[in-house]
Amino acid sequence: MGTTYSIRLFVVVTAAGFGNLPGVIAAGFGMGVFEQFGGFIFGAQYQQALIVLLLLIVLAFRQPGNLRLRQAVQQNVASSDRWPTGCCCRRRRRARTVSDYTTQIAVLWLMVLFALTWDILGGQMGYNSLGNIFFFGIGMYASAVVQIGLYYDVGMYTSAGRTTHIVFSHSQYFTGLTFGILAGSVVSAVLGLGVGFFVFGLRGPYFAIGTLGIAVAAAELISSWEWVGAASGISLPVFPGGPDTQKLFFYFLLFALSFVLLLFLRWLYSTNFGLAINAIRDDEEKAEGMGLHTRRYKRFALVIAAFFLGLSGAIFGNMTGFVEPREIAFPTTTFNIFMVLMVLLGGKGTLWGPVIGAVVFHFIKEVTWTYFLGWQYIALGLLIVIIVVYFQQGIVGWLMEKYPERFGIQVAPKEAEQPPRAAGLAAQPGGAE
């Protein structure tokens, strides 16, 4: 996996110190030894997870903040943008749904959900996370485990699932689905709280890499966890109605969820919460200096994003009917990057930007997948470069710059306004009297 190699590279270089050639060689050697012995002691299947653990240790104890670091991270991100894997599942689904608009647009709603949840941290709070997919996958797996665990032993189910077909009754399916979706969102939110305790010690590029590390670690751990089917995944209970009803059902769920999320965020951004996370984005140190409970706000923001991602993961897992760690639950190089891209394209830090970004992005993606099959990732890569280099403010951001008045942004002071009793300070609270 390209991501894990990028992470290895990052660990070695960060641990050694930038521009320190002998250090890098020593760290690289040390890392190889660590990996071999680590794999030997803990079992080869945990080797990948160990690398990520090492990454987190390095991040926690060594944080040199300089320009060269930023370049390193850019290279790191750029190399993970090359989509080394992750295309086969997309292609498979593509072939199945060429003219299937219900699924097509259901995926669009999922994209809207992705973009909106990413924007809470990435746009409004200024914390660029590359690990949001973690919560999506966790929601998916938590839901799957609950749906099955309510009626069968999960370990037996996953090992038997490859040979026998297990049927769920109508009521079993819907009870399981309800509790599964609930569990998906709650487990995800709780883990969001836990992750928040750890990652918010990191800032800037370290935050991005640290969160990516968590997502990659989760994918690796679940790939080696037999109880949940390891790398071969879990087949979820089959929807009791026909495939068409199933499509409509999940289409509606995703649509409703993205609509609810949009309304929820519109309200949220109008409260103190919105102001506070914007303040953290603009100058976190100042916010701390003013006594703002910055940690509390940051953790809550992550929990909210995790909750909705868990919810959408649980729904999407049931929509595809099959859950697997690397390409469906934790696709770090596809969905995970799409989130960032959609928000950048639409305009980060705005309410509608992510929605517009998701629609435009989904359109472009589907067109390239249909008409330039085989070249789609090159087209996507080009899109990334264009957005990141030339169009960072995004569609809505650009419109805001061009027509600020339409968005209620004032650029010049209004004339001849009377301040409210300009000198009337006697009534000030906190006054001397």
Place this chain on the structure above:
Amino acid sequence: MNAAIIEVENVSKSFGGVVANRGVSLSVPRGGITGLIGPNGSGKTTLFNSIVGYHPIDSGSIRFEGQEISRLRVQEIARLGLLRTFQTTRIYGKMNCVQNMLISIPHRKAGLFDMFASERGEVAERAEHLLAFVGLYEKRFLRAGSLSFGQQKLLEFAMALMNEPTVLMLDEPTAGINPTLINGLIDRLKRANTEFGITLFIIEHNMRVIMNMADRIYCLAHGEMLAAGEPGEIQRDQRVIDAYLGVH
């Protein structure tokens, strides 16, 4: 003179081999205006940072209203009512002035559910009053980042007032501000002191400003306390003249 509200005793702080503060002691009386002067690199800003908790001190004690604060974190100290402004102005650049003010409300009593409060009536009114007080009322819906440097300083001052601090520590409030605006600022600082009852503790290089405002002045040099006293005494103190003021 009233009782001391900030008491700094024997505070030392060094960065690697550089000793920024060595055994500094001072006290800021409640309700007054206290000045801190000294040549560049004499450790004034380090002392400020130590008091508000930006970095741990090596030894000594710092008390605020009798409570030891040298081990508290920045946010906790700010919530006690001890606030500082920055030498290089810091405002929330992408938000407009009113939003900057709204998020600067005192957070000392903020509970979990206040995170999601959107009741703004009184708070918004107060924000507008204070913006009018510093003369930014007409620009209140402009992005803070688009204001000039001097206006940003005024905004930062208004934000600090919005926080209803007991003590406000200002790091060079008049640096980079034009002479006419300086007069207005002095006037407003004095009014913040008399009308709002806020104790001020000010680092300043502009001697006219600080001599005019402060009741008591401390002078640091090479990280050590050189002299302390009333403005007149300080101006005549030979050590201060040698180290800092020079001969006029």
